[in-house]
Amino acid sequence: GAVVSQHPSRVICKSGTSVKIECRSLDFQATTMFWYRQFPKQSLMLMATSNEGSKATYEQGVEKDKFLINHASLTLSTLTVTSAHPEDSSFYICSASRAVNYGYTFGSGTRLTVV
Amino acid sequence: AQTVTQSQPEMSVQEAETVTLSCTYDTSESDYYLFWYKQPPSRQMILVIRQEAYKQQNATENRFSVNFQKAAKSFSLKISDSQLGDAAMYFCAYLPRETSGSRLTFGEGTQLTVNP
Numbered sequence: 001g002a003v004v005s006q007h008p009s010r011v012i013c014k015s016g017t018s019v020k021i022e023c024r025s026l027d028f029q030a031t032t033m034f035w036y037r038q039f040p041k042q043s044l045m046l047m048a049t050s051n052e053g054s055k056a057t058y059e060q061g062v063e064k065d066k067f068l069i070n071h072a073s074l075t076l077s078t079l080t081v082t083s084a085h086p087e088d089s090s091f092y093i094c095s096a097s098r099a100v101n102y103g104y105t106f107g108s109g110t111r112l113t114v115v
Numbered sequence: 116a117q118t119v120t121q122s123q124p125e126m127s128v129q130e131a132e133t134v135t136l137s138c139t140y141d142t143s144e145s146d147y148y149l150f151w152y153k154q155p156p157s158r159q160m161i162l163v164i165r166q167e168a169y170k171q172q173n174a175t176e177n178r179f180s181v182n183f184q185k186a187a188k189s190f191s192l193k194i195s196d197s198q199l200g201d202a203a204m205y206f207c208a209y210l211p212r213e214t215s216g217s218r219l220t221f222g223e224g225t226q227l228t229v230n231p
Binding site for chain 1: 148150152157158159160162165204206208210218219221222223224226
């Protein structure tokens with residue numbers, strides 16, 4: 001149990017375009033989901049906390065207008081990278097939890113390349 | 116604020132041998148959870164083991180076990196009979212014992228190499 005699905009796994013987009021990444025909890029409901037960014041050989045950096053039915057909470061330094069988060073249902077959160085630029089190229093991962101004492105389950109990640 | 120420190124950026128072990136990965140953390144809370152996650156080259160984050168702070172008994176999962184020293188705020192991971200598939204980046208993580216919505220705090224990670 002506690003499966004989190006993330007799509008797409010890889011995406012290449014042109015500079016200036018927008019890209020949407022989906023994160024779904026398949027067998028449980030998640031009122032909260034988290035979005036991370038990870039650079040090679042580094043730890044996960046929390047970008048924002050996605051709350052079902054309300055605005056996301058962004059970490060300091062993360063541009064909320066560039067990284068739009070929508071958590072419209074208890075099983076789906078989306079991250080949209082708007083007007084993408086090469087510096088936005090990175091690995092993005094989402095996570096959710098069925099119950100806090102079991103820790104968090106992670107999606108398989110999305111490798112974004114902006115050309 | 117809570118912090119998690121992994122002082123070993125890289126470790127290596129011979130296949131079938133035992134290796135211990137270190138993790139220390141800082142918190143003012145008395146009740147919390149600790150986790151070890153594994154991230155292989157596929158980059159999928161996989162939960163290896165978890166420990167509840169109020170439990171004195173060290174958690175074990177097959178070849179994986181922890182040495183949880185609450186007073187010292189230390190949470191090391193021991194991998195016994197290391198296998199090639201254990202090669203990965205390992206992250207120690209802290210989670211406060213609150214209601215849903217609590218955020219994980221990760222360490223910097225330890226890259227484990229398993230030599231045949």
